[in-house]
Amino acid sequence: MPNISKRTAQLPASPIRKLTPLAQAAEAAGKVIYHLNIGQPDIPTPRSFMDGVKTADITVLSYSPSRGMPATLNALHDYYAEHKIEVSTDEMCVTIGGSEAFTFAMKAATDPGDDILAPEPFYPNYRGYAYLTNIRINPITTYAEDGFHLPSLAVMEEKITPRTRAILFSNPGNPTGVVYTHDELERIAELAIKHDLFVISDEVYREFVYAGKAVSVFDFPELRDHAILVDSISKRISACGARIGVIASHNSAVMGAVNRMAQARLSPPTFGQLGLTAFLNDPHHHDAIATMIAKFHARRDTLYAALQTIPGIVCQQPAGAFYVIAKLPIDDCERFARFLLTDFDHHGETVMVAPGTGFYATPGKGKDEVRIAYVLEEEKLVRAVELLRAGIAAYQRTMAPSPA
């Protein structure tokens, strides 16, 4: 009997995935769970998107061009121009979700055995993409107390190895909610230019900013050859199932590699491209996005105010995306998350959170942290935080007493 590869035998499953069977069992037993663990928006997908799919005049559902349909690329060009991001249709490729864009970016930037810097906590799927690309995530730790802003240039430079090829980050940040300042991105630019690194900027939460405006990696002319932008429509227009993302770069060698990889997998899905094109060509598409952002803004305010009622919590008000990483008075977030599902019950209700450890590459980091996603209606968020507060108190009674 042949053995499977070491590569895939060791591919880690995410800590959230490990909790899923426990949540299913609790729900099957009648417990009501408030899901603060999920990054799946609850916002209806815009009608113009769905109409673009449903009214499509298709006789043969053929392969689309590998780089994407011309109409989709043109619509994306106009969308980026509205955001003052100058990128030609030749400098972008439609991908199968942001997932494929990350994979393409990593493969274009690295060879097996290389590493890429990433501020931690980071989006846990980075780890899977890196693992399957045979590279290592080289973490730069950031802290709840600093609102997860970046450390100094010198601290970041300490992490560089002879095999470091890129720096990867999401901005606005999943899971931290941080929005990097112009100064922070200048620090990244300085690091990248000094050490010949690609800058892979995950900007899928571009519009999810509750004060000011997100800075794009494409705002830095000095990063022309370094910048690789990763994007996705999943969150922005609540179309996760469409599997449509974008990778863009002004570096023609990068885009040449991307286009060859895109040819190797033939094409991105046609229906998602049709929906996106119809949405972006609808003159009211800004309103749909703005209405959604206003809803998340209100949820952010409600959630943050509620979290302040938890004794001992450490978190700063998140400026973007729809997540917050909170440091809690607990000893082990994975045990705590399990406890909430299996041992805690407040009038038949509980809450599910994502353990912080899943967002770190450094062993032991994030043990007293959880990620909370605010993709619930406000009154449910308030109730969920009440349950979280009660859950912490109940959990603390199970914790071993601290050594005196």
Added chain:
Amino acid sequence: MPNISKRTAQLPASPIRKLTPLAQAAEAAGKVIYHLNIGQPDIPTPRSFMDGVKTADITVLSYSPSRGMPATLNALHDYYAEHKIEVSTDEMCVTIGGSEAFTFAMKAATDPGDDILAPEPFYPNYRGYAYLTNIRINPITTYAEDGFHLPSLAVMEEKITPRTRAILFSNPGNPTGVVYTHDELERIAELAIKHDLFVISDEVYREFVYAGKAVSVFDFPELRDHAILVDSISKRISACGARIGVIASHNSAVMGAVNRMAQARLSPPTFGQLGLTAFLNDPHHHDAIATMIAKFHARRDTLYAALQTIPGIVCQQPAGAFYVIAKLPIDDCERFARFLLTDFDHHGETVMVAPGTGFYATPGKGKDEVRIAYVLEEEKLVRAVELLRAGIAAYQRTMAPSPA
């Protein structure tokens, strides 16, 4: 300025892709091109598939489960059962086209530096998937004179190295049209069991058989732990743009690795799954496939008869898929294919073929071969072969005389 990776810098573009700009220039200049080079079916996508997409009741287009929607997995289970392929829903995963299924199969079976056997000529994208997986295709040469059937066990065994982990083939065969006999698959089974190899069987042309029935890798109980089935709906129901494929295995370690890889890329596209589910749940779906196969059968007969009129051609009648590899009296198929587009013109018309070299891993092989896809109406196939015959005669006048 950072350099892109060696991995992607060296990723080969396909020989067909290199011809595309020449074809576009010829068409822009008014030349009519009969495309024998394309594997894109011209058959309308079934109405039930499109209705399944267009009538979907979706409020939030959320991620589907990573392994596919339960309704889709159930419909696939029933489809396989109709084909006497016993596979449970836990033993399959919906993939993003056949492309992703190949990538998952290779990654589950191999580590970087390993090799996998593949009878050549083979589907050229195998090379891209292997390249990006950091493994090597280890070719077993087959011959036009033998109808591209497999050599003896001993000949196949000679190719095995200490790093050989699997054998990969398509059956029915792209680009050869070969359909392996039960004896041939038994030979593969013997090889796999003796040398602990995975058997990756690409069965995307399952129904495209014009005599008898294709044998599935799942027909061999002794391959229970070795067999990995790769499938796609692209050709079978003319839905290339849906990007829906399947990977299946009875080996739970393989499926565990596949499921972790599937989680890492979140989910396959929702709309394609909805269309496929509706198509398979339509009780008339067999008729739609049978009607299409009858059309390809007639085309196969017409094409093969026409090809026999070409002096010096070597090819056996293809038994399956919708391709034939023909050996022609030419010295250099890449030069010949270019010549047809740039230097040949018969009453304003020409023909485009896929150079044979693109289907081989062994350098120099396939230089006098071309792949012809019969995805045109019959009268157009007849005209295309007339043009091919005239093109060969014209090309031969440009060839250097053979040494006496």
